[in-house]
Amino acid sequence: MFNKENYATLRKELDARQVTLVAVSKFKSVAHIRQAYDEGQRDFGENYVQELITKKDQLPEDIRWHFIGNLQRNKVKYIAPFIYLIQGVDSEKLLKEINKQAEKFNRKINCLLQVHIAREDTKFGFSLEELSAVQPEQYPYVQVCGLMGMASFTDDKNIVKAEMERLKTAFDHYREQYGFTILSMGMTNDYATAIEAGSNMVRIGSLIFGNR
């Protein structure tokens, strides 16, 4: 389903704060994505390469597709020609492969470096220490636009807030040096906290499209 009312309310709230909404459409049908598109939504996030490609072919050309999942290096080539922003870049090996494929397709690919901020070790990403060793200028076909993170899955707002503030501090630290403009954090359950902490891009699925 596409919840038009939730979408309208959310969009108003985010537009007022100049926060970009990435509508997370994984497992959702092309028809439902189309409904959101018809309401003016243009940024959509997908987690799986095959699913993304299948959907992209059936939807308007002016959609900005965000890859938000865990991207395997051998699949970069399938999305390299068109992807708008790869959000979950979690290793230098992946950066290197994105750079290589971007060069092949003669374009610069926008990426966010994913930083591990949660307590769970199941979540992907650079540690803050690893992040400090990354040199974006080594990848001329990659535009590193900023950082992405996922907070711990907990109802304890203080934990979520503290983790997000750590990411915001890192973002501010590298902002000028690397020309970062995007800080992507916040999902259905924690987007309000994320915006308070300084996020300017949220990735929201369930609130718009219902539970998966």
Ligand SMILES: *Cc1c(COP(=O)(O)O)cnc(C)c1O
């Ligand atoms: C699925 C997903 C989301 C959206 O989650 P909701 O809780 O449905 O808003 C956001 N970010 C990532 C990385 C995801 O995989």
